[in-house]
Amino acid sequence: xxxxxxxxxxxxxxxxxxxxxxxxxxxxxxxxxxxxxxxxxxxxxxxxxxxxxxxxxxxxxxxxxxxxxxxxxxxxxxxxxxxxxxxxxxxxxxxxx
Amino acid sequence: xxxxxxxxxxxxxxxxxxxxxxxxxxxxxxxxxxxxxxxxxxxxxxxxxxxxxxxxxxxxxxxxxxxxxxxxxxxxxxxxxxxxxxxxxxxxxxxxxxxxxxxxxxxxxxxxxxxxxxxxxxxxxxxxxxxxxxxxxxxxxxxxxxxxxxxxxxxxxxxxxxxxxxxxxxxxxxxxxxxxxxxxxxxxxxxxxxxxxxxxxxxxxxxxxxxxxxxxxxxxxxxxxxxxxxxxxxxxxxxxxxxxxxxxxxxxxxxxxxxxxxxxxxxxxxxxxxxxxxxxxxxxxxxxxxxxxxxxxxxxxxxxxxxxxxxxxxxxxxxxxxxxxxxxxxxxxxxxxxxxxxxxxxxxxxxxxxxxxxxxxxxxxxxxxxxxxxxxxxxxxxxxxxxxxxxxxxxxxxxxxxxxxxxxxxxxxxxxxxxxxxxxxxxxxxxxxxxxxxxxxxxxxxxxxxxxxxxxxxxxxxxxxxxxxxxxxxxxxxx
Numbered sequence: 001x002x003x004x005x006x007x008x009x010x011x012x013x014x015x016x017x018x019x020x021x022x023x024x025x026x027x028x029x030x031x032x033x034x035x036x037x038x039x040x041x042x043x044x045x046x047x048x049x050x051x052x053x054x055x056x057x058x059x060x061x062x063x064x065x066x067x068x069x070x071x072x073x074x075x076x077x078x079x080x081x082x083x084x085x086x087x088x089x090x091x092x093x094x095x096x097x
Numbered sequence: 098x099x100x101x102x103x104x105x106x107x108x109x110x111x112x113x114x115x116x117x118x119x120x121x122x123x124x125x126x127x128x129x130x131x132x133x134x135x136x137x138x139x140x141x142x143x144x145x146x147x148x149x150x151x152x153x154x155x156x157x158x159x160x161x162x163x164x165x166x167x168x169x170x171x172x173x174x175x176x177x178x179x180x181x182x183x184x185x186x187x188x189x190x191x192x193x194x195x196x197x198x199x200x201x202x203x204x205x206x207x208x209x210x211x212x213x214x215x216x217x218x219x220x221x222x223x224x225x226x227x228x229x230x231x232x233x234x235x236x237x238x239x240x241x242x243x244x245x246x247x248x249x250x251x252x253x254x255x256x257x258x259x260x261x262x263x264x265x266x267x268x269x270x271x272x273x274x275x276x277x278x279x280x281x282x283x284x285x286x287x288x289x290x291x292x293x294x295x296x297x298x299x300x301x302x303x304x305x306x307x308x309x310x311x312x313x314x315x316x317x318x319x320x321x322x323x324x325x326x327x328x329x330x331x332x333x334x335x336x337x338x339x340x341x342x343x344x345x346x347x348x349x350x351x352x353x354x355x356x357x358x359x360x361x362x363x364x365x366x367x368x369x370x371x372x373x374x375x376x377x378x379x380x381x382x383x384x385x386x387x388x389x390x391x392x393x394x395x396x397x398x399x400x401x402x403x404x405x406x407x408x409x410x411x412x413x414x415x416x417x418x419x420x421x422x423x424x425x426x427x428x429x430x431x432x433x434x435x436x437x438x439x440x441x442x443x444x445x446x447x448x449x450x451x452x453x454x455x456x457x458x459x460x461x462x463x464x465x466x467x468x469x470x471x472x473x474x475x476x477x478x479x480x481x482x483x484x485x486x487x488x489x490x491x492x493x494x495x496x497x498x499x500x501x502x503x504x505x506x507x508x509x510x511x512x513x514x515x516x517x518x519x520x521x522x523x524x525x526x527x528x529x530x531x532x533x534x535x536x537x538x539x540x541x542x543x544x545x546x547x548x549x550x551x552x553x554x555x556x557x558x559x560x561x562x563x564x565x566x567x568x569x570x571x572x573x574x575x576x
Contacts, residue, residue, distance in 0.1 A: 005221040008342055008350055015113075015351040019358025022117060026124040028457055029477045031363060031464025034123050035330050036186050037133045038359040041116050042193040042333040044140065044352040045340045047109075047147045048200035053162055054153035057212050064203045066158040072196035073166020074173075075189045075333075080137040081174035082185065087130040089471040092478050 033086045040079025046072035105150025108142055109348035115139030116352050120359065126477060143348055179472045180429045183462035184247035187326055190333040191240030197336035197353075198233020201226045202303070204343050209295050220280060222343065227276040229339035230299075231306050236332040238310030243325050246314070247461055253319035262380055265312050272309060275302050317378065319461075320503065324367045324378045326462045331360025363463050370457035372509075372519035402538070405556040407565060410497075410532050411572030413556075414444055417494035421486060422453045423523050424470065426460050427500020427535070431562035434473035437499060440570045441475075447573075454481045454523050456504035483523045496525040498533045499562050505533075506547045531555045534562050 026034055049072045053065025098106075116139045122132025153159065170189075177185045205226045208218045245251035275298060282295060317325050334356025341349025368375050414420055422441065428434055441451045453475060459466035467480060483504075486493075498505055507526045509517040525531045526549050533555060549555055558565050 004345060005225075005342070008345065008347070011347050012338055012342075012350050012354050015354035016358050018117060019120070019355040020362065022121045022355070023124055023359045023362050026362070027126060028455065028464050028482060029126060029467040029471075029480060030124060030129055031366070031457075032182060032186075032462055032468045033129060033133070033464070034120075034359060035327065035363060035463060036182070036189070037123050037136060038120060038356045039186055039189050039193065039330055039333060041120070041136055041140070041352050042190075042330075042337045042356040043196065044112075044143060044349050045193065045197040045200050045337045046140075047143055047346065047348060048340050048344050049162070049196050050144065050147050050153075050159055051151050051344070052200065052203040053158040054148075054151065054155055056154035057207070058210075060206060060210075061203055061212075062155070062158050064199050064206075066162045068196045068199035068203070069159060069162025070166045070169075071192040071199070073163050074170035075193040075196065076140055076170070077167045078170030078174040078185070079189050080133060080140070081171055082177060082182070083133045084130065084137075085174060086179070086182075086468050086471070087133060089468070089474075090126060090129070090477050091471075091474075092126070092476055 029090065033083050033090075036079055036086070037083040040076050040083065043072045043075035043079060046076055101150050105146045106347075108146030108150075109346070112139040112143040112146070112348055113351040115142070116355055120355060179469055180432075181248075182468060183322065183326055183460070183465060184244045186462060187240050187243040187247060187329065190326075190329045191237050191244065193333040194233045194236025194240060194329075194336045196233075197333070197340040198230055198237060198303075200340040201229030201233060201343050202299075205230070205299055206296065209299070223280045225339060225342035227280060227302075229336065229343045230302060231272060231276065232332060232336040232339050234303050234306035235310035235313070236329060236336045238307035239314045239325075239332070240310075240329050242311050242314040243322065243329060246317075246319065247322060247326075251315075255318035256315045261312075261316060265309070268305065268309050268312065272302065272305050275305065313379070320458075321371075321378050322461045323458050323463050323465075324364060324371075324375070327360055327363040327367055328375075329360075331357050331364060334358070334360055367458060367463055370521060372521065401551045402557050403553070403555060405532070405558055407558065407568035408572045409556065410558055410565075411569045411576060413495050413530055413532065414440075414449065414497065414569065415447060415573050415576045417444075417449055419493045419495075420444060420449050420451045421490070421493045421496045421523075421525070421528065422451065423496060423498045423501050423505055423525060424453060424455065424459060424466055425499065425501025425504065426466070427502075428562055429460065429466070429469045429500070431500065433499065433561075433563035433566050434469050434475075436563055436566040436570065438470075438473045438475050440566055440573065443570060443573055451479070452481050452486060453479055454483060454486045456483055456501070456521075456523060459501060459504060483521055487524050490524050490527050491529075493528040494530065496523075496528045496531040498525060498531060499566070500534065502535075502547055505549055507549055508547070511548075525549065526552055526555070529554065532558055534558045534560075534565050536561065 049068035053069045115135050119132040119136030122128035246253050334353045338350050338353030445451055455466045505523050505525045508515040509520040509522045
């Protein structure tokens with residue numbers, strides 16, 4: 001078990017570095033969409049929520065599972081959709097003049 | 098490893114790759130929309146893989162939860178006003194934190210109620226559960242408070258009371274002590290003697306962690322909201338990572354770490370834009386020092402101000418060569434961004450060169466003003482950052498400051514005693530002329546007076562920004 005947690009810590013630390021490398025130098029124009037988009041990605045805990053909601057271990061787990069699924073789905077669906085809505089408003093060239 | 102578990106794990110890997118590629122593309126304007134879609138596909142893949150690969154025994158809660166979440170989330174995303182974006186992102190952050198915390202809670206109860214199938218809780222699992230609970234609960238309640246502040250349900254002012262930090266520290270240490278106790282105690286509980294008590298202590302831990310989230314956000318004032326929203330964004334990622342440690346699931350660990358990193362980067366950018374350390378934002382008492390003392394003694398009044406009308410401003414703008422627009426949150430509050438764009442289009446058709454200069458902390462979350470201007474159809478290549486314009490600002494004929502205050506306060510450059518000192522500003526006071534559109538002489542978010550308003554080359558145009566811009570536009574059309 002100690003080996004597993006160690007690998008997890010490795011994965012976590014390396015992924016943080018990947019995150020820093022990938023995301024540095026974001027133009028300010030994209031700060032809000034980046035935040036709402038990454039926010040949607042943090043809804044990945046939906047994976048855990050689905051397992052709880054589906055394991056059929058009793059009422060308490062059903063309730064916790066369903067609330068978690070609702071919360072995570074809201075986060076995921078709302079986050080990706082609103083990011084898309086914002087990004088479609090961004091355009092480069094002016095058609096005035 | 099069973100084949101379908103193997104497939105699930107590989108699908109998670111593909112999801113993680115899609116998230117990384119998606120985030121990479123999200124940080125470039127031309128590819129951002131595709132990047133977001135890529136990340137969404139990654140998420141869909143992870144969900145399908147889980148439903149196929151895990152032993153799902155009951156479907157009704159899953160289907161019900163997915164349906165409710167999709168309908169409500171979709172509805173919110175479709176109809177939220179762009180001005181309300183910060184509170185909605187804050188709310189979504191909170192839901193993400195709640196989901197992660199609940200994953201940890203379910204895992205705790207599986208052990209404590211003896212349905213986990215093992216007679217012993219491994220220490221690392223136990224620690225992960227405690228961390229997941231703490232981060233998830235703090236993110237949840239903290240985000241709700243941030244949402245309340247941004248929505249105007251909770252006061253936007255910094256709520257402070259004596260010994261605040263001391264009490265927070267005590268609460269935090271208490272939480273750590275309970276967590277340590279539960280890590281040590283849970284294995285005994287499984288043996289069967291005292292499950293109920295252990296569960297009650299665990300629920301109390303949830304309550305205390307949520308209280309901590311509230312207390313951490315409540316002392317932070319409206320001006321600092323961009324930092325808090327970024328930080329909570331980072332927390333929601335870390336909460337997902339913690340849930341990944343709980344479930345021993347690399348997809349969660351990786352995705353959470355990516356979000357944690359991106360939130361931290363944005364937090365750092367915001368702090369830099371205000372020239373403050375993160376500790377200062379969280380613990381500092383910004384704007385509490387009376388700003389008036391800075392303005393060399395006497396209290397300024399309307400008599401010291403160069404008060405102008407719309408036609409004066411129209412004349413100035415229409416015959417200028419170079420105009421710089423400084424939009425602030427007040428512009429969005431007045432819903433004047435569409436009118437402003439109309440005015441700028443008209444000026445450009447007269448041969449005036451118009452630049453919008455957006456300060457990184459304009460608005461209530463990072464990049465908020467850019468979104469609001471994009472909504473008003475301002476192309477993003479017309480938006481500039483302060484450092485693009487400041488070097489040549491002395492050659493600018495007219496700066497139009499709409500609903501911005503602290504980001505154009507010269508005290509940030511000149512007054513070492515000011516709370517704003519060191520914050521990068523847009524140096525409109527150095528331009529040939531500056532027009533400030535404001536409702537009144539009231540100080541900005543930071544609660545500090547602004548010397549700019551009393552300068553010789555500054556004109557003040559009082560009134561509602563949308564009305565004023567509309568009147569300027571009418572006047573310009575007649576010139």
